[in-house]
Amino acid sequence: AQKVTQAQTEISVVEKEDVTLDCVYETRDTTYYLFWYKQPPSGELVFLIRRNSFDEQNEISGRYSWNFQKSTSSFNFTITASQVVDSAVYFCALRPNTGGFKTIFGAGTRLFVKA
Amino acid sequence: EAGVVQSPRYKIIEKKQPVAFWCNPISGHNTLYWYRQNLGQGPELLIRYENEEAVDDSQLPKDRFSAERLKGVDSTLKIQPAELGDSAVYLCASSHSPRAFLMNTEAFFGQGTRLTVV
Numbered sequence: 001a002q003k004v005t006q007a008q009t010e011i012s013v014v015e016k017e018d019v020t021l022d023c024v025y026e027t028r029d030t031t032y033y034l035f036w037y038k039q040p041p042s043g044e045l046v047f048l049i050r051r052n053s054f055d056e057q058n059e060i061s062g063r064y065s066w067n068f069q070k071s072t073s074s075f076n077f078t079i080t081a082s083q084v085v086d087s088a089v090y091f092c093a094l095r096p097n098t099g100g101f102k103t104i105f106g107a108g109t110r111l112f113v114k115a
Numbered sequence: 116e117a118g119v120v121q122s123p124r125y126k127i128i129e130k131k132q133p134v135a136f137w138c139n140p141i142s143g144h145n146t147l148y149w150y151r152q153n154l155g156q157g158p159e160l161l162i163r164y165e166n167e168e169a170v171d172d173s174q175l176p177k178d179r180f181s182a183e184r185l186k187g188v189d190s191t192l193k194i195q196p197a198e199l200g201d202s203a204v205y206l207c208a209s210s211h212s213p214r215a216f217l218m219n220t221e222a223f224f225g226q227g228t229r230l231t232v233v
Contacts, residue, residue, distance in 0.1 A: 004157075035221060043204060044118075045158070045224040091157050100171045101213035103222065105157030 002027050004094050006106035013082055014114050021077045021109045023092030029053075031097035034068065034075045039089040039108070051075065082113045117141070119225035121207050127231045133195035136228045140188065140209030147184055148222060149192050150206040158206055164190065165212055197232045204229050 003026040013019045025034065036048040049059060051068050059066045063080045079086055089110045095103040120139040128134050140147050145166050150158035161180065163171040166187040175182065179198070184190040194201055208222040 033220070037224075042226060043229070044226040045206065045208075047221050047223060050219075050221045093157075095213060100163075100173075102160055102163075102171060105159070107155070107157050 002029075002094060002096055002102075002104050004092050004104050004106035006090075006092055006109050008109045009107070010110045010112065012112040012114065015084060016081050018078060018080050019082050019111065019113075021079075021090050021092075021111070023075045023077065023106060025073050025075065025092070025094045027073075027094060027096050029096040029098055033095040033097075035093040035095070035103070036066065036075075036077050037091045037093065037105075039091060041088070045091065048077075079111075082111075084113050084115050087111055087113045119207055119209055119223055121205075121225035121228055123228055124226060125229050125231075127233060128197055130199055130232050131196040133193065134197055134230060135191050135193045136205050136207075136230075138190045138192070138207030138225060140190070140207070141223055144209035144211060144223075145187065146210045146212050146220075146222075147190050148206075148208040148210075149182060149190070150208065152204040152206055152227070154203075161192070161205075194230075197230075199232050202230055202232045 005024045032053045034051045037045040039045050056068050065078045067076045089108045091108045092106045093103050122137050147164045149161040152158045162175045162182050164184045182192045204227040206224055206227045208224040210222040211220050213220045
């Protein structure tokens with residue numbers, strides 16, 4: 001079965017705090033992609049990062065960083081020095097390379113950053 | 116470069132009425148997706164097109180939902196007749212073909228159409 005679990009429904013932090021959003025996935029495929037998307041109140045899902053299953057290198061982009069660990073089937077997302085503009089719903093997604101390339105989204109984590 | 120364009124942004128209809136949504140994907144993207152997003156949940160795929168062909172419509176409730184992508188560019192999603200449970204946000208996305216592994220095949224999303232059935 002293919003599944004993405006985002007156990008944190010809502011997180012609330014104060015501006016400048018660091019915050020980590022958890023993502024755990026399940027798949028029997030050895031070849032797959034993982035994604036993170038941000039959904040601000042405007043409703044559009046904004047692509048943040050793509051990671052393929054062969055690349056376990058962590059990635060940093062400005063205040064954003066991602067930790068991919070195949071051993072624990074996790075792909076966690078950390079925002080450093082959070083800002084009010086980071087307030088949004090964040091989705092983790094899995095796309096196996098079989099089964100019709102269907103992308104499975106987690107339920108999302110709503111992040112509130114207070115000034 | 117223009118993103119994925121959807122219209123309308125909002126639609127309120129009475130149950131049993133028909134409704135249609137329109138999507139214009141990013142130029143050059145041969146793959147187009149329609150997703151439904153219920154409140155507090157992640158998007159769920161309804162149908163995926165590669166060019167004009169619907170390659171995955173297993174999640175599309177075919178008794179009342181239909182979709183088309185004539186000429187492999189724009190797409191419409193129709194519901195007839197609408198039911199109360201169809202209230203949701205309908206998202207369109209486009210990408211390069213996911214068959215091209217290790218290329219830039221992430222999906223780009225439009226702003227969605229928020230449907231309310233009363």
